[in-house]
Amino acid sequence: MPITPGAVTETRLDNGLKVLVQEEHTAPLASVWCWYRVGSKDERPGLTGISHWVEHMNFKGTTNIPRDQVKGIIEQFGGSWNGYTWIDQTTYLETATRDALDRMLFIESERMANCLYHPDDCESERTVIISELQGGENDPDQLLDQELTATAFKAHPYRHPTIGWLSDLQSMTREDLFSYYRRYYVPNNATLVVVGDVETDAALKRVAHYFGAIKPGADLPRLRTIEPEQTGERRLTIRKPGTTSYLKAGFHAPALGDAHFFPLAILDAVLTGAKGLNLWSSFRVPAPQRSARLYRALVEGGLASAVNGALLPTEQPFLYTISVTATDGTALSAVESSLLEALDRIEREGITDAELAKAKAQLRARLVFDRDSVTNIAHQLGYFETIASADAVASLPEKIAAVTLEQAAAAARHVLRPSNRTIGWFDPLH
Amino acid sequence: MPLDPQRTPLTNGAVMLAKRTATTPAVAISVALRAGSSCDPAGRAGTTWLLSRVIDRGTASRSAADIAEELDRRGITLTISVTRHLFTVTCTCLSDDFEAVLALVGDIVMSPTVPERELAVRKGAVITAIRQDEDNPAVRALESLMALLYPGEHPYGRPTKGAIPMVEALTREDVLKLHRERFAPSAMTVVVVGDVETGKARETVERVFGGWKAAAPAAVPTPPIARAAARQQRVIAMPDKAQADLAYGFVSIKRRDPAYYAYWLMNNVFGQYALGGRLGDSIRERQGMAYYVSSSLDANVVEGPLVIRAGISPANVDRAIASIDEEIAGMVRGGVTAKELDESRRFLVGSIPRALETNAAIANFLQTMEFFELGLDYDARLPGLLGAVTLDEVNAAARGVLDAGRATVVVAGPVTS
Numbered sequence: 001m002p003i004t005p006g007a008v009t010e011t012r013l014d015n016g017l018k019v020l021v022q023e024e025h026t027a028p029l030a031s032v033w034c035w036y037r038v039g040s041k042d043e044r045p046g047l048t049g050i051s052h053w054v055e056h057m058n059f060k061g062t063t064n065i066p067r068d069q070v071k072g073i074i075e076q077f078g079g080s081w082n083g084y085t086w087i088d089q090t091t092y093l094e095t096a097t098r099d100a101l102d103r104m105l106f107i108e109s110e111r112m113a114n115c116l117y118h119p120d121d122c123e124s125e126r127t128v129i130i131s132e133l134q135g136g137e138n139d140p141d142q143l144l145d146q147e148l149t150a151t152a153f154k155a156h157p158y159r160h161p162t163i164g165w166l167s168d169l170q171s172m173t174r175e176d177l178f179s180y181y182r183r184y185y186v187p188n189n190a191t192l193v194v195v196g197d198v199e200t201d202a203a204l205k206r207v208a209h210y211f212g213a214i215k216p217g218a219d220l221p222r223l224r225t226i227e228p229e230q231t232g233e234r235r236l237t238i239r240k241p242g243t244t245s246y247l248k249a250g251f252h253a254p255a256l257g258d259a260h261f262f263p264l265a266i267l268d269a270v271l272t273g274a275k276g277l278n279l280w281s282s283f284r285v286p287a288p289q290r291s292a293r294l295y296r297a298l299v300e301g302g303l304a305s306a307v308n309g310a311l312l313p314t315e316q317p318f319l320y321t322i323s324v325t326a327t328d329g330t331a332l333s334a335v336e337s338s339l340l341e342a343l344d345r346i347e348r349e350g351i352t353d354a355e356l357a358k359a360k361a362q363l364r365a366r367l368v369f370d371r372d373s374v375t376n377i378a379h380q381l382g383y384f385e386t387i388a389s390a391d392a393v394a395s396l397p398e399k400i401a402a403v404t405l406e407q408a409a410a411a412a413r414h415v416l417r418p419s420n421r422t423i424g425w426f427d428p429l430h
Numbered sequence: 431m432p433l434d435p436q437r438t439p440l441t442n443g444a445v446m447l448a449k450r451t452a453t454t455p456a457v458a459i460s461v462a463l464r465a466g467s468s469c470d471p472a473g474r475a476g477t478t479w480l481l482s483r484v485i486d487r488g489t490a491s492r493s494a495a496d497i498a499e500e501l502d503r504r505g506i507t508l509t510i511s512v513t514r515h516l517f518t519v520t521c522t523c524l525s526d527d528f529e530a531v532l533a534l535v536g537d538i539v540m541s542p543t544v545p546e547r548e549l550a551v552r553k554g555a556v557i558t559a560i561r562q563d564e565d566n567p568a569v570r571a572l573e574s575l576m577a578l579l580y581p582g583e584h585p586y587g588r589p590t591k592g593a594i595p596m597v598e599a600l601t602r603e604d605v606l607k608l609h610r611e612r613f614a615p616s617a618m619t620v621v622v623v624g625d626v627e628t629g630k631a632r633e634t635v636e637r638v639f640g641g642w643k644a645a646a647p648a649a650v651p652t653p654p655i656a657r658a659a660a661r662q663q664r665v666i667a668m669p670d671k672a673q674a675d676l677a678y679g680f681v682s683i684k685r686r687d688p689a690y691y692a693y694w695l696m697n698n699v700f701g702q703y704a705l706g707g708r709l710g711d712s713i714r715e716r717q718g719m720a721y722y723v724s725s726s727l728d729a730n731v732v733e734g735p736l737v738i739r740a741g742i743s744p745a746n747v748d749r750a751i752a753s754i755d756e757e758i759a760g761m762v763r764g765g766v767t768a769k770e771l772d773e774s775r776r777f778l779v780g781s782i783p784r785a786l787e788t789n790a791a792i793a794n795f796l797q798t799m800e801f802f803e804l805g806l807d808y809d810a811r812l813p814g815l816l817g818a819v820t821l822d823e824v825n826a827a828a829r830g831v832l833d834a835g836r837a838t839v840v841v842a843g844p845v846t847s
Contacts, residue, residue, distance in 0.1 A: 026451075026453045027787050029783055075776075078781035079780070080781070080784065097780060097783060124715070124718030127719065127746075128718045128721055129721070131742065134673035135721055135741045138566070138568075138672055138675075138843075139566075242670075243565040244562050273507075285507050285509065286507050286509075287507065288501055288502045288506055289502070290502055291495075291499055299555070302550070305558035305559060306555075327554045328554070328557050358503050362502065363505070364505070366505055368454050368524060369505075369522050372453055372787075372789065373453075373787045373788050428565075
């Protein structure tokens with residue numbers, strides 16, 4: 001069964017902009033994504049959350065798109081637009097009917113070069129973002145995730161949340177935002193992806209028309225900090241009013257390019273079911289996990305109502321996180337001992353042939369399910385290009401198929417060892 | 431290209447709809463029964479939800495472990511959803527697995543055994559989920575709003591998951607009885623969308639479901655709905671939360687009401703278009719008061735709600751409510767402009783190809799089409815239906831539902847009055 005993605009045409013404009021085009025003629029649609037290699041790991045203390053705030057500001061009018069014409073600019077074509085910021089990347093997308101291709105390219109070229117950053121807009125967006133942060137704080141699971149990450153990392157900027165710390169959001173200035181935008185939003189720091197019912201040569205000509213004249217920026221300083229090896233288990237407990245207990249275990253995990261990454265993806269499927277490797281779509285449908293080890297131990301055992309694993313492809317080593325929701329009345333200590341017993345066993349014994357085969361089948365199916373729209377296909381190309389290379393997308397099936405029992409066992413020993421973990425509890429005050 | 435689905439009634443009263451696509455070598459399966467939470471027995475709210483958590487944990491011929499293995503080795507997740515009127519089992523599988531997976535789904539829908547042990551585990555999970563909802567201001571605000579809009583024993587006003595004492599008291603027999611009484615071929619629509627030839631889809635559906643025999647369920651009467659005569663406001667104090675969630679709503683119209691398309695367009699202008707329509711312009715873009723604000727219209731079998739929701743800093747709650755009141759007054763007094771109507775219309779018509787891109791989205795669309803008897807050519811007629819709506823009709827819709835003086839407003843979060 002063919003699951004190999006279609007042919008991708010890759011080119012680079014003189015100003016450094018990387019362009020990826022893939023024809024998909026299954027629906028009369030096109031999806032355009034513009035990716036920037038800037039995320040919350042590029043932020044220094046005092047400016048945490050700036051990448052995400054800049055993303056918000058880049059929806060507020062440009063030199064050639066007056067503020068009052070932003071609304072509806074893509075909706076006129078039945079399209080939708082959005083963006084997100086995470087630790088390694090900031091990205092923007094439009095998906096609309098194919099006749100909107102020029103409009104989508106125009107919007108992205110304007111966003112790259114001509115955003116306005118009106119002081120009033122910066123101020124009104126400050127409160128919107130603080131509202132977003134407070135909405136996240138309302139969710140104990142999200143709060144625990146933020147605290148766990150901050151505890152697991154002590155040097156690397158992956159430690160601070162993408163939304164930023166409140167005091168930084170309260171004190172950042174328009175000048176901070178605008179200079180950050182000018183530094184990172186340059187063609188030599190970007191990748192443009194076009195997927196859909198387009199003709200490659202014609203699309204490339206339109207890309208050159210809109211982006212060709214944008215001047216490149218200076219080479220960007222890249223992060224040098226490497227997180228020192230963790231030498232012992234770390235723990236934290238949040239005690240706040242609430243109704244439900246949550247536990248998370250975070251392990252320093254391999255980056256996409258490390259040898260342990262795909263074996264760990266297999267281990268995650270064995271422990272909690274395969275999620276796939278598409279940040280944009282994988283979480284729409286929960287993992288197939290009823291026979292997974294941790295589901296059997298915790299959910300079937302009545303200790304938890306939910307268990308999930310998260311291993312995401314990242315540029316530098318991030319975290320593999322297991323999240324558990326304890327059933328009402330169950331002590332977190334009971335959840336933790338059952339969890340650690342299962343992890344200890346996989347670390348000592350590895351996985352079985354049957355588990356390896358099932359995990360591969362699950363991941364293979366998820367790779368098919370996750371490319372069901374031009375939007376999802378385009379996401380994958382840009383995401384992987386930003387953290388490694390777009391070629392990685394085509395090689396995913398092969399990389400997964402090649403994982404051996406020995407590699408899975410080695411990854412378990414390397415990643416799941418106690419000295420590499422941080423355990424977090426949300427223990428509610430009733 | 432119109433969808434042009436193939437519709438086949440089975441001799442036992444079930445209906446199947448099939449549509450072939452070739453985007454990926456995968457198939458979306460959706461089996462819907464007209465057995466949503468409105469069918470909960472009197473005094474037993476939450477029975478349907480509990481059935482949805484346990485229906486796939488053991489059948490006459492498969493143990494829970496057998497089902498787990500069959501799903502997991504194919505990378506499949508079953509999603510079982512319960513709305514007011516529909517109980518729906520959906521999944522996506524690889525094309526090669528289609529026949530085996532449909533047989534499994536059929537077994538689950540027709541022959542659940544609800545083993546006692548499974549029931550106990552799922553009850554624990556449901557109770558935990560209800561406890562999580564109790565701690566969630568957005569859920570608390572919405573559930574309270576629905577209870578106020580649909581008071582008494584109206585099924586729209588009851589929380590779908592039920593209350594903890596009731597869930598604890600439900601027995602295996604309660605759950606099985608609900609299944610016996612509500613699940614029948616005459617209440618079922620099976621939809622298959624994806625890379626499978628429609629003839630093969632039809633044969634497989636007939637093989638799996640054709641022999642199922644069960645009496646047609648009795649109709650469930652829905653109590654009449656009285657619209658609020660005056661404004662009502664309620665505060666749910668959650669002092670330890672960082673942000674307040676607001677739910678502000680009205681009773682609207684039935685989905686089959688001829689004015690539905692005017693209401694749809696009106697709601698798009700009011701609280702949907704771009705970043706939340708007029709509400710988004712005012713509350714998020716101009717005043718920076720909320721990360722999210724929008725309105726949604728759920729015209730349904732009976733008069734469903736129109737609900738405005740927003741997440742707001744506690745200091746801005748009063749100002750945000752006043753802004754919503756103002757926007758409502760603007761819609762009612764000044765009406766929608768021709769430009770706004772044209773923009774929303776172009777958006778809704780233009781977004782049809784995007785809304786029907788994936789197998790799962792098409793399957794969902796076909797279920798809605800069948801449930802509300804919209805016709806097999808509904809997707810092709812939809813642009814015309816939206817195109818025929820006049821500005822007067824949209825403004826009449828605004829006057830028909832929006833009235834700050836009769837609004838029901840609930841705030842949950844760190845606020846006291």
